[in-house]
Amino acid sequence: MNQPIATLTDVKKSYRNGRHKVDVLSDLNLEVKQGEFLALMGPSGSGKSTLLNLLGGMDKPTAGAVEVAGKRIDKMNQTQLAGWRANHIGVVFQFYNLLPVLSAQKNVELPLLLHKMSAAERRKRAATVLEIVDLTDRAGHRPAELSGGQQQRVAIARALVTDPMLLICDEPTGDLDRSTADEIMGLLETLNREYGKTIIMVTHDPKAAEHATHILYLDKGRLSTEAAA
Amino acid sequence: MLAAIKQALAIAAINLGSLRNRLGASSVIVVGIAGVVGVITAMLAMAEGFQQTLEGAGRTDQVVLLSTGSSDEMSSGITRDVVDIITSLPDIARDAENTPLASPEVYVVSNVPKRTTDTDANMPVRGVTLAAPELREDFAIIEGRMFQSGRNEMIVGRSAVEQFKGLDMGSVLSARGSQWTVVGIFSTGGNVYESEAWVDATVAQTAFRRGNVFQSIRLRLEHEDAFDEFIAALETDRRVQVNAMRETDYFTKQSQALSATIRGFGFAIGLIMAIGAIFGALNTMYSAVSARKVDIATLRALGFGSFPVVTSILLESLILALAGGILGGLGMYFILNGYTISTLNNATFSQVVFDFMVTPELLLSGIVIALLLGLIGGLLPALRAARVPIAVAFRDF
Ligand SMILES: Nc1ncnc2c1ncn2[C@@H]1O[C@H](COP(=O)(O)OP(=O)(O)OP(=O)(O)O)[C@@H](O)[C@H]1O
Ligand SMILES: [Mg+2]
Numbered sequence: 089m090n091q092p093i094a095t096l097t098d099v100k101k102s103y104r105n106g107r108h109k110v111d112v113l114s115d116l117n118l119e120v121k122q123g124e125f126l127a128l129m130g131p132s133g134s135g136k137s138t139l140l141n142l143l144g145g146m147d148k149p150t151a152g153a154v155e156v157a158g159k160r161i162d163k164m165n166q167t168q169l170a171g172w173r174a175n176h177i178g179v180v181f182q183f184y185n186l187l188p189v190l191s192a193q194k195n196v197e198l199p200l201l202l203h204k205m206s207a208a209e210r211r212k213r214a215a216t217v218l219e220i221v222d223l224t225d226r227a228g229h230r231p232a233e234l235s236g237g238q239q240q241r242v243a244i245a246r247a248l249v250t251d252p253m254l255l256i257c258d259e260p261t262g263d264l265d266r267s268t269a270d271e272i273m274g275l276l277e278t279l280n281r282e283y284g285k286t287i288i289m290v291t292h293d294p295k296a297a298e299h300a301t302h303i304l305y306l307d308k309g310r311l312s313t314e315a316a317a
Numbered sequence: 318m319l320a321a322i323k324q325a326l327a328i329a330a331i332n333l334g335s336l337r338n339r340l341g342a343s344s345v346i347v348v349g350i351a352g353v354v355g356v357i358t359a360m361l362a363m364a365e366g367f368q369q370t371l372e373g374a375g376r377t378d379q380v381v382l383l384s385t386g387s388s389d390e391m392s393s394g395i396t397r398d399v400v401d402i403i404t405s406l407p408d409i410a411r412d413a414e415n416t417p418l419a420s421p422e423v424y425v426v427s428n429v430p431k432r433t434t435d436t437d438a439n440m441p442v443r444g445v446t447l448a449a450p451e452l453r454e455d456f457a458i459i460e461g462r463m464f465q466s467g468r469n470e471m472i473v474g475r476s477a478v479e480q481f482k483g484l485d486m487g488s489v490l491s492a493r494g495s496q497w498t499v500v501g502i503f504s505t506g507g508n509v510y511e512s513e514a515w516v517d518a519t520v521a522q523t524a525f526r527r528g529n530v531f532q533s534i535r536l537r538l539e540h541e542d543a544f545d546e547f548i549a550a551l552e553t554d555r556r557v558q559v560n561a562m563r564e565t566d567y568f569t570k571q572s573q574a575l576s577a578t579i580r581g582f583g584f585a586i587g588l589i590m591a592i593g594a595i596f597g598a599l600n601t602m603y604s605a606v607s608a609r610k611v612d613i614a615t616l617r618a619l620g621f622g623s624f625p626v627v628t629s630i631l632l633e634s635l636i637l638a639l640a641g642g643i644l645g646g647l648g649m650y651f652i653l654n655g656y657t658i659s660t661l662n663n664a665t666f667s668q669v670v671f672d673f674m675v676t677p678e679l680l681l682s683g684i685v686i687a688l689l690l691g692l693i694g695g696l697l698p699a700l701r702a703a704r705v706p707i708a709v710a711f712r713d714f
Contacts, residue, residue, distance in 0.1 A: 137708070141708045146707045147706060147707070147708045167623070167624075170617065171620065171622070174620025177620075179619070181615070183611075185611055185615040187615070188612075201323070202621065246619075
């Protein structure tokens with residue numbers, strides 16, 4: 089239960105914006121243990137998404153080490169990273185990012201195209217996760233025919249279908265109303281408690297953060313357990 | 318690698334599935350490339366048809382003689398005495414009456430109004446002896462009869478009748494100050510002579526005030542291998558200043574200059590249009606890619622590699638280009654193939670009538686051109702889609 093699954097050591101991330109250099113993260117250290125549900129909060133522009141992208145292997149640090157499940161992913165090249173993401177990470181976005189031309193079922197099957205398995209096996213797995221998110225009856229619908237909350241549940245199913253060791257969610261309820269947000273948070277909490285999924289979630293919503301097991305605040309490039317006053 | 322290709326196909330299938338929503342923009346590629354391929358195909362089909370018309374004519378055992386320094390009949394002149402020397406040389410085939418199979422011919426052009434535009438164009442008028450038909454393998458009178466020697470009578474080629482006004486049976490044509498009655502229509506198997514009118518050579522020399530001069534001689538050798546020997550014999554007599562070539566070579570030469578011009582012109586227009594089509598394709602693919610920037614970034618976030626993303630976008634533009642190539646090529650095939658036109662043969666300043674020939678080779682090269690355009694149009698947008706960092710793609714949508 090308390091093995092570290094993700095470790096950031098002295099991580100620095102800066103962007104070059106023309107001639108200006110913006111230091112978003114500096115000397116940042118973080119350890120996330122297996123089975124944790126971490127909520128990451130902080131003001132807009134503080135670097136939460138940047139941090140999440142580093143953990144998910146979608147971006148690389150300027151300096152420092154990013155170790156996930158014993159692998160130094162900051163040392164991988166783009167191709168290795170893509171393969172690694174396919175095998176180990178599930179991503180949930182604020183705006184769901186479902187492919188509009190595919191049905192819910194096909195959207196969920198999508199990541200499985202990167203795995204060796206038969207079409208029948210893909211269908212079966214997708215159906216299983218759609219059942220977990222309680223959308224079996226909407227499997228044939230396209231995203232445009234689903235509500236925001238339903239779309240986000242499809243997106244969560246898509247993130248789960250490969251059984252990743254780490255689920256990263258960037259403001260998963262940011263586009264949803266209160267009750268729908270609660271529903272989604274309830275689902276994430278279930279995934280964490282009952283299915284043992286490690287989740288790192290960025291959110292602005294304190295009520296959403298309450299569902300997490302830990303909360304960290306990011307401000308001016310530093311992490312703390314206390315919200316800045 | 319195999320996995321990457323499978324991924325690419327999977328993404329391409331998804332992209333093509335969304336093509337329906339982007340029909341308008343995508344048709345820019347199809348139509349643009351169809352236009353390029355259509356124009357190039359049309360011009361090449363014209364060159365092809367022209368070449369085949371001229372090259373279709375001729376036998377290897379027949380010789381065409383023009384005066385030295387002339388490459389065409391317009392500028393050539395051979396006097397009667399030289400004709401007599403040449404026709405008495407050995408190696409020339411003979412007919413049943415043992416006369417040499419040789420045809421000295423007078424060649425002039427005359428202004429005749431065209432049926433389509435009613436404007437005058439040059440029609441070749443050929444003064445011939447009775448040996449002339451024998452030296453055109455497929456010569457046949459298809460209507461009326463042969464002209465009679467010593468009379469102002471004319472037979473006209475099948476294409477000439479279609480092309481020019483006032484050549485119908487029985488009509489009287491005024492050509493260069495003399496009157497000719499059309500008494501027959503002939504064909505020569507679809508080659509260039511069908512665009513001409515034929516009259517008696519002696520009458521022509523008088524009517525056109527040519528003295529005792531001919532423009533060309535055609536003759537048949539006993540065998541095609543006798544050519545070198547015949548040339549050697551020609552060259553021994555210093556009074557004979559002629560340029561002799563196999564009939565097949567003569568026609569090839571005649572066709573080359575113009576078909577090269579047509580081809581060059583076709584490629585020049587094609588090139589300009591191709592540049593336009595490439596920009597059209599680039600633009601379409603850039604907007605297709607930017608419209609799907611989030612989709613593409615999402616796929617990459619899920620673990621799809623850059624190579625499949627690039628390949629899938631290329632595949633889409635190639636498929637659109639292929640559609641354009643097929644549309645342009647087949648369009649031209651159905652519109653133009655076999656369509657008869659006439660053009661100025663700039664070697665002789667006379668009309669040559671020929672068909673457009675949209676050959677399978679032309680269709681194939683049209684498709685190759687289309688695919689090249691699609692490749693160029695798709696590559697840059699595809700690379701951009703694959704290069705932009707995932708985090709950036711999500712940030713600014
Ligand atoms: N690709 C980039 N190029 C330049 N600057 C960037 C880039 N990505 C992020 N930044 C900058 O880094 C800082 C942190 O951005 P990030 O998106 O991580 O913030 P965030 O905490 O997720 O904010 P929000 O709550 O608004 O989503 C911002 O100042 C942003 O402008
Ligand atoms: Mg953010």
